[in-house]
Amino acid sequence: MNVLHFTAECYPIAKVGGLADVVGSLPKYQNKLGVESSVIMPFYDNVFTKQHSFKTIFESSIHLGDAIIDFKILSLTENDLGFDIFFVDVPELLFKDYVYSYDDTDRFLAFQIAALDWVAQLEHKPTIVHCHDHHTGLVPFMMYYAHKYHMLNKIPTVLTIHNAQYQGWFSHDKISLIPAFDMEHIGVLDWDNSVNPLAAAIKCAWRVTTVSPSYMEELKRNANGLESLLSHETAKCSGILNGIDSHVWNPETDAYLIKTFSRKSIVSGRKANKKWLCDEFNLDINKPLFAFIGRLVGEKGADLFPQIFDISLQKNDISILLLGSGHDDIEQGLEDLKSKHKGAYNAYIGYDEKLSHIIYAGADFLLMPSRVEPCGLNQLYALRYGTIPIVHNIGGLKDTVIDISEKGFGFVHHEASVEQVCHAIERATNFYQNQPTFKKMRTLIMQIDHSWDASAQAYIHLYNTLN
Numbered sequence: 001m002n003v004l005h006f007t008a009e010c011y012p013i014a015k016v017g018g019l020a021d022v023v024g025s026l027p028k029y030q031n032k033l034g035v036e037s038s039v040i041m042p043f044y045d046n047v048f049t050k051q052h053s054f055k056t057i058f059e060s061s062i063h064l065g066d067a068i069i070d071f072k073i074l075s076l077t078e079n080d081l082g083f084d085i086f087f088v089d090v091p092e093l094l095f096k097d098y099v100y101s102y103d104d105t106d107r108f109l110a111f112q113i114a115a116l117d118w119v120a121q122l123e124h125k126p127t128i129v130h131c132h133d134h135h136t137g138l139v140p141f142m143m144y145y146a147h148k149y150h151m152l153n154k155i156p157t158v159l160t161i162h163n164a165q166y167q168g169w170f171s172h173d174k175i176s177l178i179p180a181f182d183m184e185h186i187g188v189l190d191w192d193n194s195v196n197p198l199a200a201a202i203k204c205a206w207r208v209t210t211v212s213p214s215y216m217e218e219l220k221r222n223a224n225g226l227e228s229l230l231s232h233e234t235a236k237c238s239g240i241l242n243g244i245d246s247h248v249w250n251p252e253t254d255a256y257l258i259k260t261f262s263r264k265s266i267v268s269g270r271k272a273n274k275k276w277l278c279d280e281f282n283l284d285i286n287k288p289l290f291a292f293i294g295r296l297v298g299e300k301g302a303d304l305f306p307q308i309f310d311i312s313l314q315k316n317d318i319s320i321l322l323l324g325s326g327h328d329d330i331e332q333g334l335e336d337l338k339s340k341h342k343g344a345y346n347a348y349i350g351y352d353e354k355l356s357h358i359i360y361a362g363a364d365f366l367l368m369p370s371r372v373e374p375c376g377l378n379q380l381y382a383l384r385y386g387t388i389p390i391v392h393n394i395g396g397l398k399d400t401v402i403d404i405s406e407k408g409f410g411f412v413h414h415e416a417s418v419e420q421v422c423h424a425i426e427r428a429t430n431f432y433q434n435q436p437t438f439k440k441m442r443t444l445i446m447q448i449d450h451s452w453d454a455s456a457q458a459y460i461h462l463y464n465t466l467n
């Protein structure tokens with residue numbers, strides 16, 4: 001078996017969120033399990049591409065409407081990622097210092113067409129094509145219906161939905177950019193009067209997965225317009241929980257940490273990381289430290305934070321630290337709060353990989369009041385580093401965190417509301433007061449196994465049903 005993953009993000013090359021972490025680790029574990037697995041993604045203008053060298057393995061050009069655009073397929077000169085990776089280099093469209101922006105339709109269409117042109121001429125073609133999210137959602141449609149890819153139309157395709165909120169909609173005017181296909185199939189591209197790449201992929205892929213079982217069930221009731229489609233296609237749908245790359249996310253070896261630690265050295269290790277955070281952000285090391293890491297958007301419940309933080313800081317003797325970026329008004333609300341709660345609250349508005357690792361290693365509790373959470377990786381990283389999660393009972397959070405009152409190891413609330421999150425923070429603050437129990441719990445959660453081993457095997461099992 002030979003699997004090719006199509007993706008817009010892949011850690012450590014380009015990361016916006018969890019998609020990158022998954023595609024940067026799943027192929028590695030699949031290779032370890034004996035399934036040849038590689039990745040194809042756009043070639044961006046970023047730190048990784050500046051710091052590495054590449055060789056050209058294929059050159060050609062694509063038609064995008066009337067335009068003829070040259071492209072290259074590149075591979076890494078030296079590759080220690082644990083899987084082969086190929087890059088589609090379309091200088092005028094893809095080589096930008098961002099992954100997503102206003103011009104995604106043309107960019108990701110060019111990516112998908114160029115990638116398929118390359119695959120179409122390969123002597124050893126993939127035996128499974130695995131697409132991730134809407135940016136690669138037209139791949140199955142083109143493989144099955146575009147005349148020029150007729151040699152690919154027997155290859156099974158799998159779609160993994162990491163986030164169904166974003167679907168890549170574009171207007172019918174742009175259909176002419178897609179390589180020629182019989183017009184009788186045009187309806188496959190359409191959902192609610194626009195071209196919908198995610199819907200097209202759900203219709204065309206042989207199997208559809210989500211990144212947790214609960215998220216798949218939730219999508220049948222709430223999928224930003226795709227509920228009936230997912231219910232209709234339910235026979236080919238399943239949820240496979242994400243794993244974490246336990247080599248990258250390992251507190252014993254993590255080079256980003258101020259001090260690495262194992263279960264045996266957890267007390268001194270976590271103290272050193274917490275001290276650094278408290279010094280850096282002017283917080284009191286003796287108070288329980290609550291943190292949030294992530295995109296500042298409604299999906300993550302981040303709009304609730306200014307109110308949650310204000311109330312919780314008045315009621316409890318705690319510290320709060322936030323790392324994230326997103327909507328301007330949420331960022332502003334979080335900035336405004338700094339002066340009111342100086343010494344107890346701070347926020348770094350931006351993206352910082354190193355800081356995120358130190359927070360997982362130094363905070364006492366991690367907040368995740370998400371309204372939608374397909375899997376959520378942050379709670380899994382937190383557990384591995386001994387930080388207790390406080391989560392809304394939804395999607396992957398529901399599948400991975402059990403409340404302390406039910407012999408579990410986290411704090412679970414049943415609504416993404418200011419009241420319920422504040423109540424959960426209060427429960428956690430009380431739990432922190434009993435230091436022996438609190439410390440025992442930290443050590444216990446570090447042992448929970450969320451590595452990719454089981455989930456990578458579940459994907460392989462699914463591929464086996466298709467070949």
Ligand code: ADP
Pocket residue numbers: 016017018019021293294295323324325350351352353356375376377378
């Ligand atoms: P998403 O919906 O954003 O993909 P996930 O929980 O699946 O959410 O994955 C989020 C990933 O992005 C985690 O690795 C998290 O640590 C990282 N992350 C999110 N925001 C930031 C940030 N501002 N700085 C550093 N890392 C971040």
